[in-house]
């Protein structure tokens with residue numbers, strides 16, 4: 001396979017790509033993440049994923065570049081990563097007992113050609129007590145995560161129901177990621193070790 005580059009600083013996305021057997025290089029994309037005037041959450045998330053992939057693809061014309069973005073959306077409002085503990089606490093108070101959407105887009109770019117997919121997952125939180133919100137914020141886990149929680153970590157105990165893709169909530173929809181790679185001529189399974197190899 002051609003060189004695959006993950007245009008992301010997210011350790012979760014790197015772990016998810018490793019999980020499906022891919023080998024890749026990491027080159028985070030430095031882009032402006034400001035929401036445009038009147039922009040919908042769906043448009044914002046997919047635009048950012050595409051901009052991240054295209055930025056790094058522009059610097060690596062021979063590589064296949066994967067970019068992604070995750071936002072938590074509550075009643076249409078985009079909740080990104082918290083700037084401080086107070087914002088994390090306020091976000092968790094708002095998510096308590098509510099359903100929200102986790103929108104994750106994945107984009108695959110080669111040169112100036114880019115294909116993308118938006119995944120929307122409904123997540124419902126049970127009611128959270130003030131004490132557990134405080135303890136969760138004190139753990140530090142919310143700080144680098146959209147919506148101030150990590151479903152794959154301590155925050156997993158807040159989730160009452162999930163409709164959609166678990167991996168997309170963590171940071172990358174694996175089914176669609178593999179689909180985009182296959183469409184681009186790189187079936188993920190081609191990288192899997194055979195039984196013979198893995199036994200040696």
Ligand SMILES: Cc1cn([C@H]2C[C@H](O)[C@@H](COP(=O)(O)OP(=O)(O)OP(=O)(O)O)O2)c(=O)[nH]c1=O
Pocket residue numbers: 007008009010011012013028029068069070071072081102144145146147149150151152169170171
């Ligand atoms: C909702 C949720 C988000 N997250 C994380 C995934 C992403 O790392 C982060 C969303 O922020 P992003 O801006 O999508 O990603 P990032 O800043 O970590 O990395 P980059 O922009 O370089 O790709 O939130 C979880 O780990 N678990 C969760 O349950």
